[in-house]
Amino acid sequence: MIFIILQIIFLISLAPLVSGIITKIKNNLRLRRGQSVWQPYYNLAKLFSKDEVCSEHSSWVFKITPFIVFASSLLALFLVPAFIAKSPAQYLGDLLLLVFIFSLGRFFLALAGLDTGSSFGGMGSSREMFISSFAEPAIVMAFFAVSFNFGTTNLAATCGPGALKFSSLIAGIALLIVTLAETSRIPIDNQETHLELTMIHEAMALEYSGPSLALIELASYLKQIVFFTLISATVYPVVFCAQITPIQALTGIIIYLAKISFIAVLIAFTEVFLAKMRLFRAVDFLYFSFVLALLALIAATLGA
Amino acid sequence: MLNLFNTSIAFLLDPLSFFFVFTILLISLASAIYSVGYLQGEYSLRKRLYGWVLFAAFIVSMLFVVTVNNALIFLISWEAMSLLSYFLVIFDQKNEKSISAGIIYLVMTHIGTAFIIASFLIMYKYSGSFDFAAIKAACQNIPVFTKNLVFIFLLIGFGTKAGIVPLHIWLPYAHPQAPSHISSLMSGVMIKTAIYGIIRFIIFILGIESLWWGNLILIIAIISCLVGVIYALMEHDLKKLLAYHSVENIGIILLGIGASMVFIKLKLTVLAVLALSVGLYHLINHAIFKGLLFLCAGSVYKATGTGDMEKFGGLIKKMPQTALAFLFGAMAISALPPLNGFVSEWLTLQVFFIGAFSVSSGLKIFFAICASLLALTGGLAASCFVKAFGITFLAMPRSAKAKEAVEAGLSMKIGMFFLAFFTVVFGLGAAVVFKILAKVSQSVLAGELAPINFSLNNFTINIQEGNFVYLSVPQIALILAIILLITATLIYLFTGKVKKYGTWNCGYYKLTPRNEYTATAFSKPFRIAFGFFLKPYRKTEKLRESFYHVKTFKYETHTTSIFQEYIYKPILAFTFGSARFIRKIQPGSIHLYIAYIFATIVALIVLIKIF
Amino acid sequence: MHTYVFLSGILIMTYFMVIAKRLPPLISSFRLQSLFLFLFTVSLAISGGEPSLYVVAGLILILKVILIPTLLLRIIKKIKVNENLGFFMNPQLSLFTALLLTYLSYLFTFRVMNLIDRMQAASFALALCVTLLGLFIMVFRIKALSQIVGLLVMENGLFLTAVTMCRGLPFIVEFSTFLDIFISVIILGVFVYRINTLFTHIDVNKLDNLKG
Structure with missing residues (x-):
């Protein structure tokens, strides 16, 4: 139990760092020095201490949204196994619950985008819902393939010596493409953009400031680490099923960190080497990931 | 006889x-x-x-x-x-x-x-x-x-x-x-x-005679889901939008029932009971939230005198209670936890996941495709209700009538909140409800069998030993509520004041309702992505004073209903055509009519002789 | 275990080629595919301990990863042709067909070939699938350069078949195949260049204008 609580605290504190590392790698690849990897923490601290400005056209939906988005991301964190296979809340729900939980946060964020009456917010909401709708079949299909490998959709069962299967590998790549879409990264979206017309995720949160913005940012860091953990848990499952000794836990943490940093490097490379796609090419990209997931499923039914 | x-x-x-x-x-x-x-x-x-x-x-x-x-x-x-x-x-x-x-x-x-x-x-x-x-x-x-x-x-x-x-x-x-x-x-x-x-x-x-019955129903169901939700996205009349969502949700219900028929034929009785009760669960859930949404749409209609979403906006300030009730309905139909729609949609997906473990590999892939298309439907439905709620209730009013709207009367509010309450009850009380529904579907399928013991929190059917699948809606709701409370209190205690100010509009000085995103604009990406199916038509008309100054700009777009165009119109044309043909045998001469009767009687006598 | 990584790399790169809309991504995907093929061969060489495989792997690295893609990219630059591939079948449908072909080759492997070793079965199915997809690219893409790439992909598939089924062909056959491929790429490259200077395009489907 103590490990489980530790795991959640560990993941929350790690989440901004992952973003920082990705930015750092990207900058170094572009031959820049770049900001420090701790910059996301400074940003959060700064935002939390600021006053807030709120649009006069907005309603209570706008005010409660950051909390709901944050709560849904945090709840998702309860579900994924990072370095302890018995995920903290295995009695709560399974793999599929993640899809629904994220859709809760997204629903409210999209409403908040529409709430301020600016055209940019609406544009962001429309595009975000558009892309996420097309990401969902790929996620479910990938989950299907993964669940065949583990024999269940219960995440607590995803453990054991790392069985790197052909099907789960391809499912992992499909999930990686979905992750690019869900965490608003190139080639679907661009986190670094400053032009309102090209924003997707950022446009919805355009009107937020101060602590509310901090909560939304933190929520997206959490969402990112949930997706990374999910990929790592499905492709290369947690090694120790029932962890008791601290040494095993430590080994688990080291393996986990290695997996996460590998995914971070992969994401950073894709972001640097790909260009942003047109919105409607993004559908093709997600369709590609759906087909990969279907392929993974076929491989899984054939036992590969 | x-x-x-x-x-x-x-x-x-x-x-x-x-x-x-x-x-x-x-x-x-x-x-x-x-x-x-x-x-x-x-x-x-x-x-x-x-x-x-x-x-x-x-x-x-x-x-x-x-x-x-x-x-x-x-x-x-x-x-x-x-x-x-x-x-x-x-x-x-x-x-x-x-x-x-x-x-x-x-x-x-x-x-x-x-x-x-x-x-x-x-x-x-x-x-x-x-x-x-x-x-x-x-x-x-x-x-x-x-x-x-x-x-x-x-x-x-x-x-x-x-x-x-x-x-x-x-x-x-x-x-x-x-x-x-x-x-x-x-x-x-x-x-x-x-x-x-x-x-x-x-x-x-x-x-159930053969396997293709269930498969046919599954195919029809998944097509209904997608077609319903895609048309709903294109629709800007609030009640029509809801009507198209009924097509979608009937599809989801039939997914459960079709899966049940497949399992019956395969003699997987436990799974059949599960699938049927899931179908029934979505049925009652849809009855509740669709009833609720129509009642809310009625209140909006009564307050504004129109159903056109492009004329709404900002109603959350004029009709806060209706908006809240509508939000419950929208969340339920978009399958957001912890409301009832979420439970039945999760269960429907689960039917395919659990069922896939015990069927042949071709059916496995079919089930997976059904499940992922259901997920696509869910995503599109959520988009549609972001549009429906966001455009109708949020931001600024887009017409004079929306500006002068008043809250619905007491009896209407009671009606709405009665159903809104049940969206919560059927979400949180899912375990109890599911147990009852399992009994109902068991009585339909196999009354003579021993009672089947599975509950919402514990699916162990045909899955490897020791691996359970759980869903506990009250716990989810509890954790969400705790996180919400803690963060809200912390933020409230430790942060500064909130200032009201105008919306950032990229430096443009005057923000009017005409700057807002419209329902048509919101659904545009979907219209283009599903262009092969919707066959959108658009026309733009510019009246220029000079090359630089456009005086008026008209934009017109609509979609073609391919079912009307390619199925019903040909059938109607054929019917009218054949009617015109048949009219020829009616020249108005009474002798001929009597001759018809005579011919019929003779024909009948001959036929009776044959049989 | 790591061979699975290389195999899925090869497969995914083939899929990328199926949906590629322009020539440069097609060629870069081919380069990456060959890189994975190289890694796969090396890993086989290490586990099998056959020295000739190292040489073959080296040939792959030099020819298919470095020389041929560079050459093709240079041809594109030189003839300044429109980079779009031209489709007879749009990317979405192509991808779906590719999936069907993959499934077919899997079925063929598991039903017809009856291979016992799972690893061998998977890589054989994959090899078959890559060969089929190479043919697919040759048939359904308009520009002449994509025919060259399709041929190369097919060759990769055949090589993969040879390697998985019998640990590679005799060295001399392998070597001459590579040489053949290389020469054919050069000839085709010159051919494409000629077509371009003669007709100012490289659309293969317009070549039927030539007949009288």
Whole structure:
């Protein structure tokens, strides 16, 4: 139990760092020095201490949204196994619950985008819902393939010596493409953009400031680490099923960190080497990931 | 044919009927309370009384449909239900649209009824009785080909009422034209009687003959889901949008029932019970949230006098309670935890996941495709309700009427919140509800089997030893609430003040409602992505003063309904064409008519000699 | 275990080629595919301990990863042709067809070939699939350069078959195949260049204008 609580605290504190590392790698690849990897923490601290400005056209939906988005991301964190296979809340729900939980946060964020009456917010909401709708079949299909490998959709069962299967590998790549879409990264979206017309995720949160913005940012860091953990848990499952000794836990943490940093490097490379796609090419990209997931499923039914 | 009319009314009160009676009464109660305030001020007292009598008769006819024990009485009450609902559709007679919607509805529903009558007559030929038990016993002797025919007839007949694609075209016309409390009853309950028919006559009485029955229903269901939600996204009339979502949700319900039929044929009884109860769960959930959404749409309609979403906006400030109730409905239909829609959609996905472990590899892939298309449907439905809620209730009012809207009356609010309360109850109390539904579907499928022990929190069916799948909605709700409370308190305690200021509009000085994102704009990406299906048409017109200055700009876009264009129009053209042809045999000469009669009699005599 | 990584790399790169809309991504995907093929061969060489495989792997690295893609990219630059591939079948449908072909080759492997070793079965199915997809690219893409790439992909598939089924062909056959491929790429490259200077396009489907 103590490990489980530790795991959640560990993941929350790690989440901004992952973003920082990705930015750092990207900058170094572009031959820049770049900001420090701790910059996301400074940003959060700064935002939390600021006053807030709120649009006069907005309603209570706008005010409660950051909390709901944050709560849904945090709840998702309860579900994924990072370095302890018995995920903290295995009695709560399974793999599929993640899809629904994220859709809760997204629903409210999209409403908040529409709430301020600016055209940019609406544009962001429309595009975000558009892309996420097309990401969902790929996620479910990938989950299907993964669940065949583990024999269940219960995440607590995803453990054991790392069985790197052909099907789960391809499912992992499909999930990686979905992750690019869900965490608003190139080639679907661009986190670094400053032009309102090209924003997707950022446009919805355009009107937020101060602590509310901090909560939304933190929520997206959490969402990112949930997706990374999910990929790592499905492709290369947690090694120790029932962890008791601290040494095993430590080994688990080291393996986990290695997996996460590998995914971070992969994401950073894709972001640097790909260009942003047109919105409607993004559908093709997600369709590609759906087909990969279907392929993974076929491989899984054939036992590969 | 002697004992045709020698039937007495007898009721069949098994758990399935009780379930449907409960559903009908639940929605009817809310709708009745709501109608008091809704009809006030719109119509004269006489008209209102007439409306209530029709309303009561409609409910009674539905209750008869789901409880009678005799196919003939069933048909009579079915027909009564259709006719009464027709009169309710054209209740608002001033409106031209009501009349034409009523005619489309009447024609479609009678085509459906014709198919049901045909299938009943075929079954009667073998049973010699209209009693359900007798038909069920006789169904074992029906040859395979005839059984398939009966299945197809029943599917078309009940499918027309349920609104499966491509028989759905009456639904988006008829449901929005009725007064809102009737729409909620029609969309929430009446189309579910068709599902009752499918369960009662295909699963319970006829029995599943071959595997393709279930597969066919699954394919139809998933197509209905997608077509319904895509059309709903394109729709900007609030009630029409909701009507298209009924098509989608009927699809989701049929996914559970179709899966159940597949499992029955494969002799996986436990899974069949699971799938059927999931279908029933989504059925009652859809009844609740769709009823709720129609009631809210009615309040908005009453307050603004229009159903066009582009004229709404900012209603959350004028009608806060209606907005809250609508938000509950929207969250439920978008399958957001912890409300009821989420539970049944999670369960439907789970049926495919669990079922896939014990079927052949071809079916596995089919199930996976069904599940992922269901996920696509869920995503699109959520987008659609972001649009519906966001454009209708949020931001600034887009028209003068929306600016002057007032909150709905007390009885309307009670009606709405009554159902909103149940979206929460059926979400949090999922474990209990599911246990009851499992009993209902067990009574349908295999009354003689030992009780099956699975609960919402513990699915162990056909899965590896020791691996359980859980879902605990109260825990999810609790954790969400705790996180919300803690963060909200922390933020409230430790942060500075909140300042109100105008919305950032990229430096443009004056933000007006015309700058807001519209429903058309919101759905544009979807319109383009599904362009191959929707065949959008657009026209732009610019009036220029000079090269740089455009004086007026007109943008027009609409989508083509391919079902009307490529299925119904050719059929209609063919019908009219053949009618024109047949008209030739009617020259108006009385001698010829008598000759026809003579010829018919001779032909009959010859035929009788043959048989 | 790591061979699975290389195999899925090869497969995914083939899929990328199927949906590629322009020539440069097509060629870069081919380069990456060959890189994975190289890694796969090396891993086989290490586990099998056959020295000739090292040489073959080296040939792959030099020819298919470095020389041929560079050459093709240079041709594109030189003839300044429109980079779009031209489709007879749009990317979405192509991808779906590719999936069907993959499924077919899997079915063929598991039903017809009856291979016992799972690893071998998977890589054989994959090899078959890559060969089929190479043919697919040749048939359904318009520009002449994509025919060259399709041929190369097919060759990769055949090589993969040879390697998985019998640990590679005799060295001399292998070597001459590579040489053949290289020469054919050069010839085709010159050919494409000629077509371009003669007709100012390289649309293969317009070549039927030539007949009288």
